[in-house]
Amino acid sequence: MRRASLFLSSMILLASACTVQEVGEEAGGAEQGFEADTASDENSSSGSSDSAGTGESTDSADGPGSSSGTGESSDSGGPSESFCVHQCSTDADCTVMGMDFDYSCVDSMCTAEASGCATDQECVEFLSGWTQGTACTAGGGECEAAMQVCLPIEGAGHCAVAPNEFIDCEGIGLDSIPMTDIEGNAVIVCGRENAACHPDDYCFLPCQGDTDCPSEAYPSCNVGTGLCECSTDAGCQTLGSPQSSACNAGICGCSSDGDCVAGGAGDLCQPSGSCGCTGDAACVDVQSSFDGGVVECVPF
Numbered sequence: 001m002r003r004a005s006l007f008l009s010s011m012i013l014l015a016s017a018c019t020v021q022e023v024g025e026e027a028g029g030a031e032q033g034f035e036a037d038t039a040s041d042e043n044s045s046s047g048s049s050d051s052a053g054t055g056e057s058t059d060s061a062d063g064p065g066s067s068s069g070t071g072e073s074s075d076s077g078g079p080s081e082s083f084c085v086h087q088c089s090t091d092a093d094c095t096v097m098g099m100d101f102d103y104s105c106v107d108s109m110c111t112a113e114a115s116g117c118a119t120d121q122e123c124v125e126f127l128s129g130w131t132q133g134t135a136c137t138a139g140g141g142e143c144e145a146a147m148q149v150c151l152p153i154e155g156a157g158h159c160a161v162a163p164n165e166f167i168d169c170e171g172i173g174l175d176s177i178p179m180t181d182i183e184g185n186a187v188i189v190c191g192r193e194n195a196a197c198h199p200d201d202y203c204f205l206p207c208q209g210d211t212d213c214p215s216e217a218y219p220s221c222n223v224g225t226g227l228c229e230c231s232t233d234a235g236c237q238t239l240g241s242p243q244s245s246a247c248n249a250g251i252c253g254c255s256s257d258g259d260c261v262a263g264g265a266g267d268l269c270q271p272s273g274s275c276g277c278t279g280d281a282a283c284v285d286v287q288s289s290f291d292g293g294v295v296e297c298v299p300f
Helices: 001-010 122-126 233-241 257-262
Strands: 083-086 104-108 108-114 146-155 154-161 175-180 186-191 221-222 227-229 247-248 251-253 296-300
Touching: 083 108, 122 186, 146 186, 154 186, 221 296, 233 251
Parallel strands: none
Antiparallel strands: 083 296, 104 108, 146 154, 175 186, 221 227, 247 251
């Protein structure tokens, strides 16, 4: 489980050479600091990737999984798929454009300190922007100039937008949410009331109907999962990414090994519709936004 978690964290800033698809936003996925921009996560509406192995490419258009696997079978406890993944040696490899975003090199993967969510309330606070609000204290008046209120969030005070004579929550696309301020008073603040913690431990805004899914690629709301899904290959092709040109069980992905090669995302279309790799040579065109390290073919 830890290796899978590190895999997702390291993949956050790994991007293919072609057009970026912000899956978390378009498919109702996580709204976090960085969107997942990877050779494989372009094929996942939940921001996660199937676990995985190596296999020889046969480049068939018959559909995902057209390769003849040579990797160790998952039935025997070994990896079943491999992906192009950024690998680091030191923390210095994990900066982005010279800036430190608190990524550390852990088990050869750049890993964020944040461990994910555990409750829906955490996500309401995060996606409402309250955790990024100006620091405030009881009776300190730090929020008054902006006509905001001070909320106790994660053990500290943070200013949050509140409705007033100039601002209406619904008018700015947010919900009116009853809360208790840092002094114990009942208040109304603006936020995202339906924010939730996904079973894979990331925050997202569940869709409640197709109207919540404006993307041409992901126009259909799966109310069971709260994720927007694709419905046709034609819709996926509006993304302009060969590796995301086929609709596979609600997720835009590849349909042949050739899609992965054309998109610079590897050389093997996995059964899941995610682009994988047969060796490091398949990852030479996969780009990473991290300043250092290399992108290699890693089994999961």
